[in-house]
Amino acid sequence: MPSIEPNPESTVPDGEKSHVLLTFLHSQSQNALSRLYQRPSACLSIFRFISLPLERQLIMNLLWMESPISTATMSAWVTREGRKAYNESLSTLARLHIVPHSASKLALNSTFKSSLRHAITGGGASGSFGLPADADLQHPSPSIDTLDAYALERWETILHYMVSSGTGQFPARPSKEVLFLLQRSGLMTSMHGGALQITSSGFQFLLHSPHAQLWELLLQYLQIVEERQMDLVEVLSFLLMLSTMELGQEYSSEKLSSTQIAMLADLRNYGLIWQRDTSSRRFNPTRLATALTSSSPPLPMSSGIGVSSQSQGFIVLETNYRLYAYTDNPLQIAVLNLFVTLKSRFPNLVIGAITRESVKKALANGITADQIISYLTAHAHPQMHKNVCSDCKPLLPVTVQDQIRLWELEKNRLKSEEGYLYTAFASQADYEYVLNYAKQLNIVLWENPSRRCFFGSLDGHANIRGFIERRTAGNA
Known part of the structure; x- marks a missing residue:
């Protein structure tokens, strides 16, 4: 067996997370995963989801071993540079209960190993990959x-x-x-x-x-x-x-x-x-x-929101906030209508403008300024990319980006929150004494020392009221 070391050409890029299904499987019980691993098709699909080549290499190295291998022996095959990646891969496989969490011997889960062998060699019970139906001459299968x-x-x-x-x-x-x-x-x-x-x-x-x-x-x-x-x-x-x-x-x-x-x-x-x-x-x-477990697009015919539309941008944005969208796709036009005031529509072109009213409408629907800018960036026309140089000009006009964020700040200037206003204190000492107590509880939302009043959160009202009553009773 060759030594185990990271391959710089095949490692997962920094920041790339594992597939969302694997994260979901990490939270499942060992009993549930053991039942799932009884299906060869499930084991093959999970193997496809595993993105790190080192994790796949470990599985394939252990798959055809009839007896467990000593962890010390396996560690001896790991180079110093690959030690960290090796330990992380074992930890990931352990969370999936494919290998044991900690043991002196290293081996694949017996159920997973048997099912994956059947998936690769074509053995196992029939029906794990579906039961093909007999041809129906009266009702032929759709194309x-x-x-x-x-x-x-x-x-x-x-x-x-x-x-x-x-x-x-x-x-x-x-x-x-x-x-x-x-x-x-x-x-x-x-x-x-x-x-x-x-x-x-x-x-x-x-x-x-x-x-x-x-x-x-x-x-x-x-x-x-x-x-x-x-x-x-x-x-x-x-x-x-x-x-x-x-x-x-x-x-x-x-x-x-x-x-x-x-x-x-x-x-x-x-x-x-x-x-x-x-x-x-x-x-x-x-x-x-x-295409659930493959890298091929699930909708190659779709011209809607997806990888194909992102790689072939269609939006041109000018410094005067005018926007030109070279598309006739109803879904893309409908998305633009969420934050753009559309003015003209031609067979393959839509013209509009980003206005204060259109952005405020989007913000009211929960869409953020960063999301609008991200969408415009992801779908920028190739011509806009040509105008960008590496050290000076950004993809989108800076004036438009800043103005979208300023419109968002306008919306967020005021913040409402329920609570109680405490006022009419007998003396400055009483005011400061109660205020300091409320600050210790971290429930003061606003204060005005000159008028001897402050505003506290709704959750802390019972504590402040009890504190004032106890102080009043003590003074009496």
């Missing part, structure tokens, strides 16, 4: 183009609704289960009258790639499965099994558990699977599902 169009329509319906904030600007409306999840996850919030409004987190959600957006919603879905009396391990294993299925292949639901059967309706709402009707015993995974 890949049909599946892509279906997934795109379902996914962009969710994004369109978030951008329009439930105003009915777009005819399509997500299902009530999707709306509940958007509200539960904090991406939208209920306003007066029951209408849903996009939040600051929701706008930040729109800045992410479709892959990150999808997993953010799925993690929120995993958080509520126990409330719905669903088996978390069954839900996880079905999602990971979908990621290993073949796009365009039709699968049978006969071998699915009751929890997984119930998931089919939810996954239809998100566009992860296609079914001919709700009672069908067959389903097709879409590209949203098959």
Whole structure:
């Protein structure tokens, strides 16, 4: 076995975090993970999620060993430069219960090892990667183009609704289960009258790639499965099994558990699977599902908010606050409408301006100035990048950035908070004595020594009132 040392060409960049699903799995019990590792498809998917090459190397080195290896022997193969990375990798694998936390012998979790071997060699029980359905001559399976169009329509319906904030600007409306999840996850919030409004987190959600957006919603879905009396391990294993299925292949639901059967309706709402009707015993995974554990884009046809649109910027911003957006995508135009006053629209061009009123409207919806600037930066036209030099000119006009932040400061000048005003003290000594006591409790929000009054927080009123009553009784 070769020595273990970090590879500078394949290490994860600084600041890059592990996949959000692995972070979620860190909080799960060993019993739940052991049940999950019984599925070869789940083990293969988790192996794909592991981003550090050193962690993958450790798994593959231990995978084909029939007996445990001494930790001292393994440590002897680690170079001095790779010691830190080696220890961090073991710690990550231990949190996933793939290797033991601390032991004199090092070996893979027996269940994980057996399932991953089956996934690689093709052994194990049938159905772990889905049960392909027999060909139906009367109802042929939909084409890949049909599946892509279906997934795109379902996914962009969710994004369109978030951008329009439930105003009915777009005819399509997500299902009530999707709306509940958007509200539960904090991406939208209920306003007066029951209408849903996009939040600051929701706008930040729109800045992410479709892959990150999808997993953010799925993690929120995993958080509520126990409330719905669903088996978390069954839900996880079905999602990971979908990621290993073949796009365009039709699968049978006969071998699915009751929890997984119930998931089919939810996954239809998100566009992860296609079914001919709700009672069908067959389903097709879409590209949203098959790309869950891969680096390929889940919606290659989409021209909406995502990696493709970020790499091909479409926004030109001038110093006079005028904005030119070279796009005809309704979703991108709707996002701009959240903080831009749109004035003219042509077949492939939208003209608008960033105004005080448009920014104040965005701020009222919970969108921050930094988020607006980040969006404009991420979607800047290539021509704007050409005008930037390394040591002088920023990408966006400084005057526009500063003015957006100043408009935000206008909104934040005043801050309201409930509390009590304490006044009419008998003497300066009494005022200072009570004020010092309130300061010790860190509940003073405002004070005016010349008028012998101060304003305290709502939570500290009982303590201050009791202190004043005790002092008054003592003086009497």
